[in-house]
Amino acid sequence: DQQVKQNSPSLSVQEGRISILNCDYTNSMFDYFLWYKKYPAEGPTFLISISSIKDKNEDGRFTVFLNKSAKHLSLHIVPSQPGDSAVYFCAASATGGADGLTFGKGTHLIIQP
Amino acid sequence: DTAVSQTPKYLVTQMGNDKSIKCEQNLGHDTMYWYKQDSKKFLKIMFSYNNKELIINETVPNRFSPKSPDKAHLNLHINSLELGDSAVYFCASSPRAPHSYGYTFGSGTRLTVV
Numbered sequence: 163d164q165q166v167k168q169n170s171p172s173l174s175v176q177e178g179r180i181s182i183l184n185c186d187y188t189n190s191m192f193d194y195f196l197w198y199k200k201y202p203a204e205g206p207t208f209l210i211s212i213s214s215i216k217d218k219n220e221d222g223r224f225t226v227f228l229n230k231s232a233k234h235l236s237l238h239i240v241p242s243q244p245g246d247s248a249v250y251f252c253a254a255s256a257t258g259g260a261d262g263l264t265f266g267k268g269t270h271l272i273i274q275p
Numbered sequence: 276d277t278a279v280s281q282t283p284k285y286l287v288t289q290m291g292n293d294k295s296i297k298c299e300q301n302l303g304h305d306t307m308y309w310y311k312q313d314s315k316k317f318l319k320i321m322f323s324y325n326n327k328e329l330i331i332n333e334t335v336p337n338r339f340s341p342k343s344p345d346k347a348h349l350n351l352h353i354n355s356l357e358l359g360d361s362a363v364y365f366c367a368s369s370p371r372a373p374h375s376y377g378y379t380f381g382s383g384t385r386l387t388v389v
Contacts, residue, residue: 196378203382205279205365205367205380206365206380207380208377208378251318262310262320262323263320264320265310265317265319267315267316267317268316
């Protein structure tokens with residue numbers, strides 16, 4: 163029972179273009195959403211988050227959009243850089259995060275020169 | 276200075292053995308977690324400890340037991356290892372809820388049971 167879904171296992175984007183990673187969720191109790199980036203042989207690192215009371219959060223090249231009615235969020239990276247090549251995990255939490263995070267399966271982003 | 280460190284990084288062991296994975300955080304966080312990333316790449320929470328108290332325990336086999344000697348450490352003990360236990364195990368920590376969104380992960384321990 164996947165409560166957080168990332169339906170694209172991989173995504174290839176040209177350097178300098180926009181990368182859009184998508185995430186869907188099913189649990190309406192989720193009130194906080196996060197994106198993590200993971201390089202091989204390393205742990206996930208926090209990238210950006212958004213509360214359910216907002217529909218957009220921006221941090222430099224990274225913007226997360228939340229559509230609560232559609233239970234959908236997306237991560238935009240612009241412009242994409244070679245160092246952005248990694249696996250991106252969408253995660254969600256409820257009840258203030260005390261129950262931990264529920265992760266999606268991840269999307270492998272490949273930035274091509 | 277590594278914020279969340281776990282050892283060993285790699286662990287190869289035979290079925291039936293008992294093993295431990297250690298985790299330490301120097302961030303002063305109140306809550307520590309163990310996550311498992313299986314062969315399908317899902318990251319799933321196993322345990323969390325808040326001030327030395329177990330606050331959640333997902334449906335994991337009782338062969339797995341977390342041990343927290345103090346707030347900065349959460350070790351994972353696994354008894355009678357099985358082939359299906361092969362996975363990457365990640366330790367993480369966060370400030371106390373409701374500010375628990377700043378999860379910091381360790382680099383993972385790849386466990387291979389043969």
